[in-house]
Amino acid sequence: MMAAWVRNSANIMINRFKSKMGSLGMTNFSSWSSSFTRTFPVVPASCAQNLRIPVGDFSNSPAHFRFCSYRFESGKAETLSDDGDANQVLDLPEGKVKFSYELSFISESAEERECCYRVLDENGKQILPSSYVEVSPELSVKMYSEMVMLQTMDNIFYEAQRQGRISFYVTTAGEEAINIASAAALAFDDIVLPQYREPGVLLWRGFTLQEFANQCFGNKADYGKGRQMPIHYGSNKHNYFTISSTIATQLPQAVGVAYSLKMDRKDACVVTYFGDGGTSEGDFHAALNFAAVTEAPVIFICRNNGWAISTPTSDQFRSDGVVVKGRAYGIRSIRVDGNDALAMYSAVSAAREMAVSEQRPILIEALTYRVGHHSTSDDSTKYRPVDEIERWKIERDPVTRFRKWIESNGWWSEKAEIEARNSARKQILHAIQEAEKVEKPPVADMFTDVYDCPPSNLLEQEKLLRETIKRHPQDYPSDVPV
Amino acid sequence: MGIRRRFGRLITNWVDRKPFSTSSAIVEQTGKPLNLYSAINQALHIALETDPRTYVFGEDVGFGGVFRCTTGLADRFGKKRVFNTPLCEQGILGFGIGLAAMGNRAVAEIQFADYIFPAFDQIVNEAAKFRYRSGNQFNCGGLTIRAPYGAVGHGGHYHSQSPEAFFCHVPGIKVVIPRSPRQAKGLLLSCIRDPNPVVFFEPKWLYRLSVEEVAEHDFMLPLSEAEVIREGNDITLVGWGAQLSIMEQACLEAEKDGISCELIDLRTLIPWDKDTVEASVRKTGRLLISHEAPVTGGFGAEISASIVESCFLKLEAPVSRVCGLDTPFPLVFEPFYMPTKNKILDAIKATVNY
Known part of the structure; x- marks a missing residue:
């Protein structure tokens, strides 16, 4: 009943929901404009998408001196020939990987942290323009x-x-x-x-x-x-x-x-x-x-x-x-x-x-x-x-x-x-x-549900426990029915 | 992985490990001679065929598995029901528990029992307690964990272990180990259809070595029922899996010296069939347990303690354990480590002559 209520009142107006990976490798929500209460500008999922991240600081590393410095500074991959495309791709079972001729490591972090999606500010005011799914x-x-x-x-x-x-x-x-x-x-x-x-x-x-x-x-x-x-x-x-x-x-x-x-x-x-x-x-x-x-x-x-x-x-x-x-x-x-x-x-x-x-x-x-x-x-x-x-x-x-x-x-x-x-x-x-x-569950509930039915060792242990309880009732909580 | 994969095709035999088969008492069934991995394969075929909610998955399962147990299954039943998983045992078991909790029969393969430990938490804290902790609102009883276990002649530390005792300390799961192709098929089908999570260890040494006639039809063998596979009067021997063939050889040798041995295959380790072992010990007055796993804390200790508790006055000698030694499983020293036929034979004689 609650489920029906929730679904009916939710009024989620997502009629059309495209989610192709955008050119920046992220979901482009701009196609939602009809679904949102306000026109939704294209906001990158990441604030630092596709940034060219300079290689990490090698200045303290002796290895630094072994490399030509231009390899770290260059923003362009050097091409050997214009029609050498076939040679610049590594064909792997799961797909192709382009070669790079830069000695460039992927940075351990983006320049800026990933953004945090928000609709209301801390005073409960709607931030404009914000995009959100309408709530009745x-x-x-x-x-x-x-x-x-x-x-x-x-x-x-x-x-x-x-x-x-x-x-x-x-x-x-x-x-x-x-x-x-x-x-x-x-x-x-x-x-x-x-x-x-x-x-x-x-x-x-x-x-x-x-x-x-x-x-x-x-x-x-x-x-x-x-x-x-x-x-x-x-x-x-x-x-x-x-x-x-x-x-x-x-x-x-x-x-x-x-x-x-x-x-x-x-x-x-x-x-x-x-x-x-x-x-x-x-x-x-x-x-x-x-x-x-x-x-x-x-x-x-x-x-x-x-x-x-x-x-x-x-x-x-x-x-x-x-x-x-x-x-x-x-x-x-x-x-x-x-x-x-x-x-x-x-x-x-x-x-x-x-x-x-x-x-x-x-x-x-x-x-x-x-x-x-x-x-x-x-x-x-x-x-x-x-x-x-x-x-x-x-x-x-x-x-x-x-x-x-x-x-x-x-x-x-x-x-x-x-x-x-x-x-x-x-x-x-x-x-x-x-x-x-309400009273506690009975001692019998201790032995059920270990398996679908109690095996012989549990039946035996239950029997022994009950005998012990009879001999030493003071050792056991009085609110658990035996 | 490279090492793991090579194992599928290399079976050497430094000891006279004869093909072991189901006792003649129940060989009224006819069928084709099958080795153990083919019997497992047949059981999986039947499980997938008879229940559309059955799934088989694990590392390298898609192409047939490193031991060929899942050969042909993906082609026959589709890659959605028989599939590879990423190389991650805790993931395989967690996934399997979730799948089983939705009313499916999830048959998860762990490539070697040696690699089951990353999944230990999922088995011990999750699968085993799933029903109990929810008051029977949820269960993952459809889960069966298959894993090749035990010595193979050249497996070293990480392709040889017998970790069954760890799992025998966990209320809520069952542990089952077959000794032969027919047993493997019938017990595996029972495990898959049992409403409780089961760890099913397959003796990898026997995958190709052990051959017997296996009925082609769908049949199940009972869980928690031990089987007396050789009757005798002087001493009871209890074991499981590949070790039984070594024990039987010791029984045959002992017979030459006029010692009549009763040999019991425990088959299900928890919950185990104490009655059958007890009845046998009451008759023979002596007990020997043998397993490949290290002797200290092995499941033999549990059997020994239980039988001493219940049959103390019937025992005419101390319970004997012939097991693996308390070292990591050693490659070059495997012949020294193992509970071999002659170690067992000596122990039989010592116990009978006590």
Whole structure:
């Protein structure tokens, strides 16, 4: 039901979507002009496309003296003869490669960093001229309301952990726009392979607050049967794979899921999320490469929030972030302001369209900031300045920014704000109270689902355990039914 | 890669590794003589033929694989169902898990068991826990991981290892190892169709060496059921895969000395058939386990401990283990490293005369 609502109200007006590689080797979005609310000028995906990058600094290298200096300075390849074209191409199985007669290395970085796509400025004002996929008033309000719900849920669950009512929690603070706007741009049939900081996607898909609370409390209504730590949600009926704590393992799996959709000719794609830290894992590289080679309809969304627990991105990689890695694998990529819900919505809408209609992977790097601690087991003021956190929390908050935009359009008011926050708070508190009342899953659930049916060793171990429990009931939690 | 590829065609034989076959007890089936890789190939043909949701993929799988196990499959079933992957084991397994999670039968080939370790995380933390962690909302039971394993006479460190014990410590997966062509076909089809992720190790020494009649039709052999392949009264020998042929030779030699050996092929290592081994040990009172993998922490240790727990008063001698030594698999020293026929024979005699 929600899926239908989302699709109908999304009003994505992408009628014609050309995506040939432009002459600069990038997607030319200018053909979208009819789709966008405003005429869209040709903005290069890269600010530094096709620049002739001088070779790196050899001045300290003894090798420098062995080469003729003109080879470094020359901007032109020397040709041996005018009609020698055939000799200037290396014919490889996968295609031709031109020869160069310059000893010129590709620079380790472009002169300028890749640009970041944005629609709203930090005051929620639309930057003119900007191009974006139109969002209806209803959808905008729904997106904002869900961001408020996510924020409120995070605050209350975080407090519940602090009070010792749940064992662990992870907030999404600062990344609400990535969560909600990306979810809003997808179709319900699209399959999500999440990391652990995207509960907003599940919230958007209709996972109820009660379902969230049941998981965090590990009660018998938890679909995971109390086996995993809080926040490891998963819901088959919402096309949302169960979260594991391991980093980036979901990425190559997402490619396999996408390959299945491709073989079944489904009008759907896979979306998988991960952080900046995850891009250092082998699975990230495996996944991008497999996706490119298998031409799988999968969108990789990197939430580059600057911090992998306490490790800043400067200790994580030396590339220009994550977006530049796409091209190395032959994957179309975009860098987006992750705190701009409109930009995020537009980028994911466009990515989805390309992924499904062209059967190809897309990489999105969403720049953001992890305003909260890594988890309830972390105190991030130990490794980063408080004023940095505060600046992002107050001046760059994606929820406030989107609120300003919908308010300026006359779609939201102070009254609506108070009502939304009060209602969210009430609903969440109620869900927590209910979840707390539900008993834990029975001991029998410990032995099921290891395999499709329990093998003899598990049957024997269950029998032995039950006998032990009878002898030493005081050793075991009283709230777990035996 | 160059080294890996050469392996497909070079089988040397420094030891008398006789073709080993399924016991006469169930040789009522007729069929054509097939070697082990052809039997695997036939099983894959049947799997692809009988279920359009079956996929076979891995490094060099498209042209038939370095051991020829996937010969002809891409031509027959198309490159979308039988295909090469990039050279990346964690990618192969991650991809396979995702494919299997969508209700497909994903048959992933790891070119050598020695190279399975980059995929260890995907197998241990992902495939094995996929069903459990989701409360059975999701599973990747359609996943089968095929990998050639074990000694081959000249494989050195990285084309010889038997890493089965690592996987036997992981609840949620099954580990299966066949000993002959017919077993390979029937067990592989069971693994592919089993609703749990399975690691299927193929004894590469036997790919060409082991030949027996294999029924052409679609048949399956049960998982988690050991098979008594030779009956005897004095000592029970337990093994799996290529090692069984060495063990059988030791049994024949021992017979000349009047020792009657019972030989059991465990076939599935987890979850393993303790009942069959237990029943045999209760009868013979003695147990010897033999595997190529290093003795310390090998799966033989688990069998030994379990049997001592359950059959202590029936045992007339300590459990004996004749296994690989605790060194990396050594090239020149392979004949010294291996649990050879005479090492087993000596251990049989020592155990019986204890």
